[in-house]
Amino acid sequence: MAQALFGQLLIGLINGSFYALLSLGLAIIFGLLNIVNFAHGALYMVGAFAAWIALDVLGIGYWPALLLAPAVTFLLGVVIERTMLRRLYQLDNLYGLLLTFGLTLILEGTFHHRYGNSGNSYPVPEALAGGSNLGFMFLPRYRAWVVVVSLAVCFASWWVIERTRLGSYLRAGTENPKLLQAFGVNVPLMFTLTYGFGVALAGFAGVMAAPIYQVTPSMGSNLVIVVFAVVVIGGMGSILGSIVTGVGLGLLEGLTKYFYPPAASTVVFVAMAAVLLVRPAGLFGRER
């Protein structure tokens, strides 16, 4: 029995690192731009498709795709920010949510029209195929890679934001953009790059996910709801909060799958409701 528990916890950790990677991008975008980026799931899907198209049409493999796909979503993000989101900063953040939700529908619809819903298979890269038996479960090498890389990327992002000069500008921009601009920092450019970086993380998660899940137009919409719950629980805009909560909720899901499987798909939202009752700003959030 303990075997099964460890197995579910490890799977929880794997899923949790995905949640962390995605919610990190969302938290960064919300923190600085005050935009609830509903298009995050769609851009994750675009990242996965970019990797698949690169392989299928151009013969470009997994390793270059790890850089290529985030670059694609980064550029897409820059275009979205420059042409659309920019106009909404003065308005209530409901408008940002509506715009990005609309973008999600357009992106998903476009891919659906072209590629259908069954999706496509992306092979696991040769070097990461196979796995090892841990005694209590078989751990595919690729999933271990996902955990290590996701957490590394998460903590690297955290370090840049919390410990470097560039990061200090970002945090200052979150607090008071006007003042920062007065000090001569190009705040609009910083906004653009931040949005681009946030969605590049989504694209990166997409490539990471491609060999595990079927690459389909709707792959992001399933995930984005959970990821939003993660961001809310972690405290909207809190970087460390989203990382810790992402991993934590993955583990919580794993535990639930062991003790009471039917609740596994709802436990995240129960946790969200409970946290909001006790700490309305989220676990790591600050009251504004």
Next chain:
Amino acid sequence: MERLISKALWLATLALPLAAGAQGKVTDDAVRIGVLTDMTGYYSDLAGPGSVLAVQMAVDDFGGKVLGKPVEVISADHQNKADIASNTARKWFDESKVDVIVDMVSSSTAGAVMPVAAEKKRITLLSGPATTAFTGEKCTPYNIHYTYNNWALANGTGREVVAQGGKTWFFVTADYVFGKSLEEDTSSVVKSAGGKVLGSARHPSPGTTDFSSYLLQAQASGAQIIGMANAGADTVNTIKQAKEFGVTPKQSLAGLLVFISDVNALGLANAKGLYLTTAFYWDLDDATRTWAKKFQSHPDNKKKAMPTMVQAGLYSAVTHYLNAVKAVGTDDADAVIARMKATPVNDFFAKNGVIGPDGLHRHDMFLARVKAPEESKYPWDYYTIVKRIPAAEAFPSVEMQKCPLVKK
């Protein structure tokens, strides 16, 4: 005033059957076929736009007219939601004067539309939904379940896998009507064939993408066979992740409802060796090849996909319907359905298919095994047909179905 209207209506209802009887012709000057399917969701590749195309092809091949009146095809997206399906059906019957609704992939939508159709005396031709009870305890007088049902799928794959030595089973099941019914049907087949069911894991559907925790339970159960009582994207992800977690090849997967579109999406490297039961395979004989290639190369088939059994079944069902309308000289539902049940189906899809008084179309099914990549010689060369399952074995008998309409 109200009383006057209601009186007039009452008179009209009295007069209607008389008028129909007197003319014996097509009501509303057209035969309208409504294709109610999943156009954009989880089942849109196995049914969806391809279903609409199959129906349109059937109408075109029939000449576009029956009894001198045009045959019109309309379609709508039911989004796999029962309420949308039944509302659309009502609107189609009342306003658009639709004579027959076809497809209804996803059992919850078919279950919602069938009673509405029965109430309005219109025909439903199911190709896509699988719940066995549609011609059992939930049967209606105007329904035909055409292509396959859970019993046939469970029986085809379940019996053969047990016969080959797969005695212990664990199920990964989609947690709604269809999945549970498929699990139930397969369990009883497995048990009656001398096998044993060790347990099951149920996943939310649609919406689950990560099956690793369910597969882990299946792995821990030690069962020889993992039966996948799910469909579409769920099956695809289950197969893919089973391979990833080293579940296969130590344990084997049995696909209970697998479509050629799923195999195409998975790729042969992932799907090879999988057993499945199908009502149709494009590469079976000359007749299936001719039709399937016509379907594939049709300008409206944007993805150039080969037809699934749902789509092939629809073509056959609609052709059978139009032939019946032509033969009885009216589109009156009672006359047409009686004729459809009285006439055997003989075309590329079915040989001597018989529609029973319960509305179940009994025809031969096929047990197939998915080829390995090196066995596949040309595009879409995916299946080896292991066995032709004769209609009498493939489907439950009328007695077994226990449809209340059938008199003992």
